[in-house]
Structure formats: structure tokens, C-alpha cells
Amino acid sequence: MKHVKTLNTLKESMKKGGCGECQTSCSCTVGNQTCENAKR
Amino acid sequence: MKRTLSGEYDGKSATKAGTVEISGVHKNIKEKKVIHQYKSNGYNIVMDVASGSVHVVDDVVYDAIALIEPEIGELDGHGDLAGELCRKVTERLKKVYPEVEVAEALEDIQMLIDAEELFTEDIYQEYVTEFKARETVVKALCLHIAHDCNLGCRYCFAEEGEYHGRRALMSFDTGKKALDFLMDNSGSRRNLEVDFFGGEPLMNWPVVRQLVEYGRSQEQERDKRFRFTLTTNGMLLNEEIMDFCNREMSNVVLSLDGRREVNDFMRPTRNGKGSSYDIIVPKFQKFAKSRAGKDYYVRGTFTRYNLDFSEDVKHFADLGFDQISVEPVVAPPEEPYAIRQEDLPKIFEEYDKLAAEYIKRKKEGRGFQFFHFMIDLDQGPCVAKRLSGCGSGTEYLAVTPWGDLYPCHQFVGQEKFLMGNVDKGITRTDIRDEFKLCNVYAKEKCKSCFARFYCSGGCAANSYNFHGRITDTYEIGCEMQKKRIECAVMIKAALADKEECPQ
Numbered sequence: 150m151k152h153v154k155t156l157n158t159l160k161e162s163m164k165k166g167g168c169g170e171c172q173t174s175c176s177c178t179v180g181n182q183t184c185e186n187a188k189r
Numbered sequence: 190m191k192r193t194l195s196g197e198y199d200g201k202s203a204t205k206a207g208t209v210e211i212s213g214v215h216k217n218i219k220e221k222k223v224i225h226q227y228k229s230n231g232y233n234i235v236m237d238v239a240s241g242s243v244h245v246v247d248d249v250v251y252d253a254i255a256l257i258e259p260e261i262g263e264l265d266g267h268g269d270l271a272g273e274l275c276r277k278v279t280e281r282l283k284k285v286y287p288e289v290e291v292a293e294a295l296e297d298i299q300m301l302i303d304a305e306e307l308f309t310e311d312i313y314q315e316y317v318t319e320f321k322a323r324e325t326v327v328k329a330l331c332l333h334i335a336h337d338c339n340l341g342c343r344y345c346f347a348e349e350g351e352y353h354g355r356r357a358l359m360s361f362d363t364g365k366k367a368l369d370f371l372m373d374n375s376g377s378r379r380n381l382e383v384d385f386f387g388g389e390p391l392m393n394w395p396v397v398r399q400l401v402e403y404g405r406s407q408e409q410e411r412d413k414r415f416r417f418t419l420t421t422n423g424m425l426l427n428e429e430i431m432d433f434c435n436r437e438m439s440n441v442v443l444s445l446d447g448r449r450e451v452n453d454f455m456r457p458t459r460n461g462k463g464s465s466y467d468i469i470v471p472k473f474q475k476f477a478k479s480r481a482g483k484d485y486y487v488r489g490t491f492t493r494y495n496l497d498f499s500e501d502v503k504h505f506a507d508l509g510f511d512q513i514s515v516e517p518v519v520a521p522p523e524e525p526y527a528i529r530q531e532d533l534p535k536i537f538e539e540y541d542k543l544a545a546e547y548i549k550r551k552k553e554g555r556g557f558q559f560f561h562f563m564i565d566l567d568q569g570p571c572v573a574k575r576l577s578g579c580g581s582g583t584e585y586l587a588v589t590p591w592g593d594l595y596p597c598h599q600f601v602g603q604e605k606f607l608m609g610n611v612d613k614g615i616t617r618t619d620i621r622d623e624f625k626l627c628n629v630y631a632k633e634k635c636k637s638c639f640a641r642f643y644c645s646g647g648c649a650a651n652s653y654n655f656h657g658r659i660t661d662t663y664e665i666g667c668e669m670q671k672k673r674i675e676c677a678v679m680i681k682a683a684l685a686d687k688e689e690c691p692q
Contacts, residue, residue, distance in 0.1 A: 150297045152250040152290075156681055157566035158240040158305060159575070159642065160312070166571020167320055170380045172416070173329040174570075174579050174645070184570055 225639030326376035350388030447501025492526035514560030578645030582624025599650030
């Protein structure tokens, strides 16, 4: 796109999210957390 | 195939009568904040709240989105309005931009809508409610290993480590029961967390060591993996402790407030003699260096007395620390050091200064991490995590030296929130159930906030302390959080800035 640069959707994380193995947030804030599944 | 104005699929072209039709937008999106756009450091940024998409755009797209956004809720059921809207936007913008550019901008906007990256609907409320209704497991404990402290910090919510109660050290027996409680109640969760907290944990160091060794001895047999962490003021740090922490602690938080005069005013020694800064800084410098890539944070609190806190962050960086957090104090409004509404413009200015310094040093190859500017736009947490937050009172509990269980470290000592103990487990399931329902959709103010997927509704303890209920928000904290998110996203834009970037 000529006028837009996109830097990165949450909807996709509904498919396999929610495993609960990630770090407790307060640790890290939720926003800066990286998904454990995504890291593997 | 394209979404129509009512959200169904009809396969019609987006282009009609020589102009671009803005289609595919749902009728109920006006109920919640759908986009957030702002200018920062020369960047035009558009955040699409529900998809998490972040766009850096040029002026014409920025202005077009600003004109479209207020109208967007009226589109459903009035298909011909889409064409009208585009004509209206074109009429307004062609006075400023060439008409061909406006048409291109509207095409780009339509492409983002089609990709579900702009004006997307928040569809997660039912999903997260179902998610939270699952059986509760415990995966993290905050062990109050010592209700005692060797500093007398003025703002400490633990009241010199005593938490509205008595001085006490946790015994190994109580700590062992806590770890057993955690393993027994963690279900299929493999990654477990134990944070040694206080007071000052190093005042009970032998028990910290014993508990780590006990936890490690159980990992293979129970198929669990412990992530141990420690928060310390550093007064008692020595070689032996550093070596042990470097082997066993995934993260250590080193408490220090910044410049010498700032630190020593708010973090005096117990007898008021000498400088805690002078004692601690050399130890922390040595400790941070010895971490050799493992996580640590030098973590300070800023108050009304040092609203120029970006200077404290820079001071930390100049001391050689590269993982830094400096955070606003949360205190009753009558305290002279408490942050007030009128301080916010100055604080926002400081965050902007800090963001500029962060980018500058990063580009010079001497960057540092700042806790509240860290954001993962690509592999961030899933929606379930973002909406359910820290898990206080459910997945995360605090344990007192005598084994009582509380929803989190900030509720310790408030008897109303006593949930049980390590011998009997959770006996007040009603408290757990109350916390279980605490998510962004339970908080009226969060529903319409652009930051809801980054902050998860804020801190339950802050809400309780300011409003007497856990489902409210601490407004001053919200304003600062939103500003930090704006800075963090702008930093991402600046660091991604290359030739192809439109700004």
C-alpha cells in the first residue's frame, strides 16, 4: 500500500491461544509479553 | 468476496461509480473504541483496537480515517451511505490534497478493512467469558518470605515490610507446603512461578535457598518447571547470593529509585544514617554485570518529588544498567508524594523525552530496555491472556510468612481478602469467583478504552484502594498507561523506519 505501513491479528490467536503456560503479568505487563507457544 | 455493510458476504466489488465504497463495517462497533489515532515524534499512527493492528500512515490517510471514524457506526443498513461518505470525505480532503491521492487513500483504507485490520469488531467478550469459566488452576505464587525490611522506604505499601501486621520470617516448612499446594493445584500447567518477595527476602536467605532446592528436586517427578524470581533492595547482597541467583533465578528485581538524592530521600536506611544509594549501587552494578544475559531489572519508583524521572532512567543507563523500570508511585491522594491529576502533563512530557532518548541511544548502539516501553506487536500474548490479565486471586496468589493465602501481594494484610491457607487450601471460593469474573468487559470504563488489549483492565488492588471494588479503574494510572502505550508503539514505528515508510 502506498500510504500505509503496517507494523505487525488478535483474532488468529483465538485458534490456539489460552494454553496458560505464559508468564504471570503485572514479570511483565500483558502488552509486552511474548507468547510461549509462539516462541517454541 | 467482500463483507457487506451488514457483515455478510455478497461478493460485490468495492468500487462503484468511480469512487471507493467503504464497506464491510459492522453496526455495533460504536459501542466500543474501535480505533485510536495519534501523532507522535513525526509519525501518524492508527491503532485498530480489536485486531491489534498498528498502522503508520501518511497525512491523507490519517485525515481520511479521522473523517470516516465518527460516521462509521451509521453505515449498517444504509448501503448507499458508503458512497456518500466517500464523496463527503473526498469533498473535504480535495481542498488539501490532490484528488487522486484521496482516492488512493480511500482504496488503502478499504484494503485494510477487507483484511480485517481496520474498524474491526470486538468479538471476544463471549470467548473470554467462556475461557474464564474453565476450572481454575494455580500457576504462580508470591512467597512473602520475610515480613521485615532493613530500609524505611516512605511509600512502601508493605509498611517497612510488616503489611499491617507483625514482623515474621517464613519457615521452610510453611514454604514447602506452599510449593506443594502450587504443584497440587496446577493441573496440567507445566510452567510454574515462584517469586520471593518481602519485605526484604534476603533477610531470610537460608529458607530461599532451601525452597529453591526443594522445588528443583520435585521438577522431574512432577513434570513441572519452576521459574524462580527474587526482588531485593540489595543491602545484604554478597558473592554467594549473587552466584546462587545467577544459577537459579530467572529474573531478579533490584530496587533503586535513581539519582542519589532522589533515592536516599525516599529510601532511607532504617536508622536514617548513611546513604542507601552508596551501599547498594556498587553491589547492583556487579550483580547486573554477573547476570551475563539473564534477566534482571533495576526498578525504581518515581513520585511527585521527581517528576523529571527521565533523568533517573538516564542515570541508570549511565551507570551501566540496560534493563530498567521506573514506575509511578501509587499512593493515597493525601500523601505529599502522591501523583496528582495536575502532574499528568509534566509526566507525559517526560515519557516523550524518554522515548526520544530511548530511540537515540538504540540507534547509537548503546540502547537500554525500559519495562513500560516494551511491547510485542508480532508474537504478543493471545486474546485470552490479554483480556484475563494478571490472574490475581485465581492463577496467582500471595502467601504470608505463616501460610495465609491472598489474591496478590498488594492485598496481603487486608483480612477481607484472606482466601485460605497452605494447609487447607482455598476456603473462600467466593473471593476466587469474584476475581475470576474480573476482566476488561467487567469494567465499564475499559470497554471503550483503546488500551484494553494492552493493559487488561489494570490492577485490581489499585481499583479496590481507590474505589472500594475490584471492577473499577485507577484513573491517573490509566492515563499514564495509555501514554506509555502510545510511546511504545511510536518507538516501534521509529525503529522500523526505513525508506519505504511513508513518513
